[in-house]
Amino acid sequence: MRKRNKKLTLPYLTRLIIKLAPKVGAKVVVEGEWGIVAQIIYRNGIVRSLRMYSLDLNHIASSDIARDKDYAKFFMQKKGYPVAEGRTIFEDNWSKVVKSKRTISYGLSYAKRLGFPVIVKPNSKSQGAGVCLSWNIGEVRRAFLEVFKGDKVAIIERYLPGNDYRIVVLGKEIISAYKRIPLSVTGDGQHSILSLLKQKQRLFSAQKRDTQINFNDLRIKIKLHHQGYSFRTILPKNHKIHLLDNANLSTGGDAIDVTNTIHPGFCKIAVNLTRDMGLRMAGVDIMVTRGDITKDPKCCDYYIIEINAAPGLDHYVTTGLKQRKIVEAMYLKILKALGKKD
Structure with a gap:
């Protein structure tokens, strides 16, 4: 059996679970070479797994759909949630596999129809990776090529700027909500x-x-x-x-906590969306293009940017002691829930 490298820097969530596990009568076994995966072993024999930001909380298929931005948009729109107008564009070789003509040349024409600037982003990346605001055909082409270095599918969307918010949901409860400010x-x-x-x-x-x-x-x-x-x-x-034009904390953005001021209407939207996507825990990203999240959604214009089945909160906890306590309390609840038999 390999011993854990004591010099290894573990992900924030792994460190937190190690800290909280004794409070629920569990122990944590961490894979020793990379420190990315771990098992949580309870006294009653139940074993749960942890990988980076993912715990055995959401069902695998629902998490996979949330991770695929295009699939997620389909189901969100089907349920009546507003999303940004856009299309998927395929890398040349992959377009042949899926038998689609929506390659870069199609994407350039579609960009003209949407009107500049447009958003180009990878379909399956997270934490704001590769999200690019493109102002002309040359920039759109370059953005597609950048996306295709790490993803076979790109998404191009109409640019709808506004106030960017992340709402973290656990079951029927809002754990936290914060406005995200781009790197500045x-x-x-x-x-x-x-x-x-x-x-x-x-x-x-x-x-x-x-x-x-x-x-x-x-x-x-x-x-x-x-x-x-x-x-x-x-x-x-x-x-x-x-x-930057994306406001993810992982790319250097800042957070302004709005947990105590978010309107109940937006809370309801986030909780319902999490349920409708088959998830128990999620980070719901909402762009409010008219108004803000303290106001009744009926008096605002907004759309769902995406839903994240494994919201990383390691950046959020650095914004203050209050936020750290919120996150620790949330994961203590999660650990207690995971310790119960299915």
């Missing part, structure tokens, strides 16, 4: 944008937040270009700019 820097009149970005990375490290800003991210350079800036630009004091 604020000028001080002295340092370049690149220097400010490096300062932000050091701040993340000091907060023990494992976000790694990709300084070579083409999306950042494109975003700067469209604002008339470069990495060398020195911003005026107190002038704030965004460097």
